[in-house]
Amino acid sequence: MAVLVEAPTDALATHVARLAPPDHTVIRPPEAGLLMVQGRIGGDGRAFNVGEVAVTRAAVRLASGETGFACVLGRDAEKARLVALCDALVQTATHGGAVERDVVAPLRAAQEAAQRLAEARTAATRVDFFTLVRGED
């Protein structure tokens, strides 16, 4: 799920289309709303409210009965529907393996490559400061 919600919508749509997903009904149409983001005082203390984030949530049910749920960052109805669909499909015997193999795996590979590049760029800015001795003795 973490891979799916972070994927760009067009890539997600392309991969899901290849699965030839079975019929499903949208039991909760994609709806935009807010989540209050919480942080912790000092990073690890009691919770406090930082501010809100726009999200879209959706739920689908397959003809075979499985329900899928999604809540994704941003106001992107199609992405919420696609993630919910994948969430339902992954529970089925017929499509579960295919979702992992044909949707999640390629998206994960792309995300990991992007993350590795970002890390390498960050690592190039690693700094070592030296403290100079004051020349008094």
Add this chain to the structure above:
Amino acid sequence: MYVAVKGGERAIENAHRLLAHERRGDRAVPEISLAQIEGQLGLAVDRVMTEGSLYDRDLAALAIKQARGDLIEAIFLLRAFRATLPRFGATQPVDTAAMRVRRRISATFKDLPGGQVLGPTFDYTHRLLEMPAADPPEPATTESDVADSVGTPMPRVTDLLAADDLIERSPGAGEIDDAAPPGDLTREALSFPADRDLRLQNLARGDEGFLLALAYSTQRGFGRTHPFAGEIRLGEVAVEVFAEDAGFVLPVGRITVTECQSINQFHGSASEPPRFTRGYGLVFGHCERKAMSMALVDRALRARELDEEVGAPAQDEEFVLSHSDNVQATGFVEHLKLPHYVDFQAELGLVRQMRREHAARTTAGGESPADATLSDATVADATVADHTREAAE
């Protein structure tokens, strides 16, 4: 008291058309796109999201464009939009220790575990204006081995000091669960004294300039707290929500945040040994100056809790929290532009009466009333002008 006016529809409509024209600028120059604002004015987007208290890059970019780059106006637009969306709930508290760090520095430890990475920073630039060259070169990369990878967790500097009890622990740290949901000033009006969770929420959405000035004032001696930048980190944290429909925690995506831990002096008290104290800042996007200011002001506002002398503006909770919100501030200051004719008429009548009384007193005292008479005439002229303006409306 404000009394409503009516009329002026055509003038207002034409003013808005003129505004749209000015916003477009020279029509021979291509219009700026939202993607350009998001990508190339990213820090403006971050500030609007933080103070607009709504994380949505597309909306913030749109607000900046619509506001012609007036960031407080853009923040106002974002706050107004926020009010149109339903609240689904709250996220799980974000874990900044598990952040995908893009920048992490400490001004207190040069060799901290996990190392320091400068990331994309203005620090150490020469602040010289340069004419934009062609596209900049690709950033340098360093393949780091796993042990050195920035992907490995970076302990917070404050955790390192806490191990030796040299620094206070975060309130509630280590407790299994949060006793009660944190206070939310978007749901319940702020009252004083406010708990630290509410203070931090207020500061997180507060005006950067206001908090910067307050933080600066504590450094200059108005509520001195001797801060160090213990750690500043920037990166992406995972957002998760407990989905009641599903019955488990769902990932939602990642957001960029900046966190600042300030380390401050504390001399100890009768019951407490001396140890460092902390201030905390956490904001959306890359808003480093804001996160630092927030941490310094957070610490200053803890003066009473830490038995410090309270007297400086930055330590005055009611003063700071009541004036930090730039949407409220701009609303109240800028509403003075709206017609106040009835208000002013009342004051004008009062001034006239006071002047008559004053003139009567001075005449009775044997002084010349000439000045008063002259000014009365001036005020009468002003009244005529004012009536004319009102009639025009």
